[in-house]
Each structure stands twice: as C-alpha cells, then as structure tokens.
Amino acid sequence: MKHLTRFAPLRYCVFALPPIALGCAEHVETGPPARTVAAIERGLEEESIGVSTRPPVRRAPPQFDDADSDAVRLFYDVLAPYGTWRDDARLGLVWIPSPDAVGVSFVPYGTHGRWTHRALTAVNESGHGPVHEIDEWIWVSDLPWGWVTFHYGRWAYTGDRGGWAWIAGRRYAGSWVDWRAPQSSEDGVIGWGPTPPAHVWRISPGPRPTRARSYGPLDPRDARLVPVPYAAFATPYTYARARDLFAPNLGAKLLAAEAALAVAYTTGPTGAPSPERLGFSPHDVPAPPVMDRGLQQAWMLATPATASAIGAGPELGPPPRLRTWVAGGMRHAVMR
Numbered sequence: 001m002k003h004l005t006r007f008a009p010l011r012y013c014v015f016a017l018p019p020i021a022l023g024c025a026e027h028v029e030t031g032p033p034a035r036t037v038a039a040i041e042r043g044l045e046e047e048s049i050g051v052s053t054r055p056p057v058r059r060a061p062p063q064f065d066d067a068d069s070d071a072v073r074l075f076y077d078v079l080a081p082y083g084t085w086r087d088d089a090r091l092g093l094v095w096i097p098s099p100d101a102v103g104v105s106f107v108p109y110g111t112h113g114r115w116t117h118r119a120l121t122a123v124n125e126s127g128h129g130p131v132h133e134i135d136e137w138i139w140v141s142d143l144p145w146g147w148v149t150f151h152y153g154r155w156a157y158t159g160d161r162g163g164w165a166w167i168a169g170r171r172y173a174g175s176w177v178d179w180r181a182p183q184s185s186e187d188g189v190i191g192w193g194p195t196p197p198a199h200v201w202r203i204s205p206g207p208r209p210t211r212a213r214s215y216g217p218l219d220p221r222d223a224r225l226v227p228v229p230y231a232a233f234a235t236p237y238t239y240a241r242a243r244d245l246f247a248p249n250l251g252a253k254l255l256a257a258e259a260a261l262a263v264a265y266t267t268g269p270t271g272a273p274s275p276e277r278l279g280f281s282p283h284d285v286p287a288p289p290v291m292d293r294g295l296q297q298a299w300m301l302a303t304p305a306t307a308s309a310i311g312a313g314p315e316l317g318p319p320p321r322l323r324t325w326v327a328g329g330m331r332h333a334v335m336r
Contacts, residue, residue: 061304064170067199067227071170072220074301074312075148079166082145085220091156092200092228093220094165101143108155108164108194109177110238111251113141116288117275118174137272138174138288140295147294150175152301155194157236167197172302174288180237180267189255189263190278191239196232201225239263242278246286 072093076085083097097106105111120134139150149155153169154176180191204224239260244253255263275285288295300306307313 063303064172064307066169066171068170069201069225069227071152071168072201072225074170075152075168076221078148079145082143086162087203088158088161088165090200091158091165091167091197091230092202093225094156094158094167095149096158096162096165097143097145097149099163105251106164107238107251107254109139109150109175109192110254112143113139113146113150114248114250114286115246116140116286117246118287135272135274136174137177138295139177140288140292144294147298151298154197156197156232167200169197169199172298177272178235178237179270179272180239180264181270181273182263182266183268187263187266188242188279189239189267190242190245190273191237191260191264191267193235193237196235197230199227200230202228237264239267245278246280246284 079085079095082101083095085093085095088094099106102112116138118134118136118138139146141147141150149166151172151174154167155164156167157163158165176195177192178195180193182189201220202225203220204226237260239255240250240253241255244250247253254260275282290296300310301312304313
C-alpha cells in the first residue's frame with residue numbers, strides 16, 4: 001500500500017552554538033503542481049529504492065546514550081575557541097581548557113562556579129502511576145563553556161600532560177561527581193571529585209577521503225569515533241567545610257593541600273549527601289537559577305525529545321529518499 005505524505009505548515013526553530021540562539025517562525029511549504037494518480041505511481045516506480053534493515057525511528061528514546069559519538073560533533077566547535085582538542089595516548093580524544101582562561105589552580109566543580117540543589121517530586125495528575133523524584137546537585141558555572149563540560153562528559157586528570165582534560169559524553173546530569181564524607185556528620189567536612197570516565201574516544205579514519213586526511217591532521221568531525229570502555233578507579237578529590245559548600249566564592253573556601261590530606265583519611269565514599277545531612281535548613285539551600293543562560297542551554301539538549309525540538313536531537317521518521325524500510329517488507333513512499 002502506498003502512502004503519500006502531504007505538505008503541511010511547519011514550525012521551525014533556528015539553533016546556533018555558541019552562544020545559543022533560538023528563534024521561531026511560521027513557514028508554509030507549497031506542494032508540487034497537481035498530478036494524476038497514475039503519473040505519481042509511475043514516478044515512484046521509476047525512483048531508486050533504498051533498503052534498510054532497521055525501521056524508521058518514530059519516538060525519541062527517554063535519554064541519550066552517553067557513548068554517542070554525536071557528542072563530539074555537537075560540542076567540538078563550542079569548545080574549540082576556549083581550549084585545545086588533542087589525542088591523548090591514554091585518554092584518547094580530549095579537550096583541555098586554556099590556562100589563560102581558567103588559571104593554574106583550576107579544579108572542575110571547585111573553582112569558577114558554585115553549588116545549588118533542587119529536590120522535586122512529580123506526581124501523576126490522576127493520582128496513579130509512578131512518582132518521579134528529582135534530587136540533584138547542580139553546578140552553576142561562571143565560564144562561558146561550563147554549560148557543556150560540567151553537565152555532559154567527564155573530567156580526568158592527566159598530570160603533567162596538560163592538567164585536567166574533558167572527555168565528551170552525551171548524557172546530561174546536574175553534575176558528574178563522586179562524594180566522600182566522614183563517618184560522623186559532626187566532623188563538618190565534605191569531599192567531592194569528578195566522576196571518572198566510563199569510556200574514551202579513539203579516532204579511526206572515516207569511510208570517505210577528507211581534506212584533513214590529505215593535507216593535515218585528521219579532523220575528528222570527519223572521522224569514525226569509537227568508544228572504548230575505560231576503567232578508572234580513582235579521581236582527585238576536593239575538600240571543604242560543609243558549611244561553605246554553597247558559598248558563591250567556593251574556590252576560595254577549598255581546603256589547602258595539607259589540610260585536605262589530613263581530612264581525606266577520615267572520609268569514605270558516599271552517595272550524594274542531602275543538604276539536611278550537611279546541616280543546612282531548606283531556606284539556606286540555593287536553588288538553581290532557572291533563567292541562567294548556561295543551564296538553559298544544557299537543559300535544552302538534555303533529552304532526545306527536547307534536543308529534537310531545536311534541531312539537535314535524533315532524526316525521527318524515515319531518512320530522506322529511503323523507499324523501503326525492511327527488506328521484503330511493506331513499501332512506503334515518502335515525498336520529499
């Protein structure tokens with residue numbers, strides 16, 4: 001059975017990075033001149049037919065795969081002006097921020113930003129069904145590129161090879177950190193560090209010749225990026241007095257090396273602590289600024305559904321000009 005898609009008014013958005021810009025407008029496409037059914041069927045029979053072993057994607061998945069190579073292509077140009085992309089022998093393709101921008105004392109989730117926290121409970125309107133709870137620590141960065149690197153991907157310490165390096169990832173979080181706390185809450189300290197990466201990116205040549213391959217280093221955007229599982233068991237931790245965790249100048253409140261080393265042995269791994277456990281009353285817990293431009297950009301790209309709405313998510317429906325979805329299956333004609 002042949003199905004013909006009619007042209008209809010479309011609403012489209014313009015998406016640019018960085019900075020992100022959104023603009024919406026109404027646009028009406030007009031269809032081709034009217035043709036008889038026989039002419040249409042004859043034209044379809046003469047067109048080439050593509051074959052796919054996978055059906056078209058009709059619905060966006062609930063979340064992105066963190067090892068989605070589109071993360072590199074999506075964020076490459078956003079981060080390029082603020083640092084250097086390089087192929088590290090141990091960590092694969094990484095991005096390293098410019099020392100001029102972050103300084104020598106840069107620590108992910110410790111400097112150039114502050115902590116906020118939100119706890120929400122979403123209940124089904126009918127009163128039945130699952131209850132969705134949100135309890136997350138959200139890092140609000142002062143850096144123009146922080147909305148990418150503190151909500152997507154992972155940080156790893158390279159030592160004398162460049163300091164802190166960022167490894168691209170596509171799944172969103174308010175922050176990607178691991179926590180350490182003392183056995184007794186009376187000790188009044190808290191430690192945290194970037195969650196180690198679960199994969200690294202290895203570059204292999206793409207399927208077609210590129211200018212980069214012929215005349216210079218291979219451009220990752222023109223290459224095939226292979227996620228390789230990476231086992232990391234430790235990350236450098238930062239320590240502070242629990243009462244200073246929400247300080248707007250948190251970087252100045254971090255414990256110095258000697259003091260941090262002294263308290264490190266008194267702490268152990270723990271889940272994300274609640275503000276109440278750290279001694280904060282609900283009125284003293286700063287909520288994330290919903291109008292913060294960086295957070296808005298991070299949230300818009302957080303799920304396939306929201307990213308697709310601004311042209312940065314998975315393509316839904318049939319690929320252009322593909323005529324047969326499954327070999328030997330029903331034929332679907334798509335007018336493009």
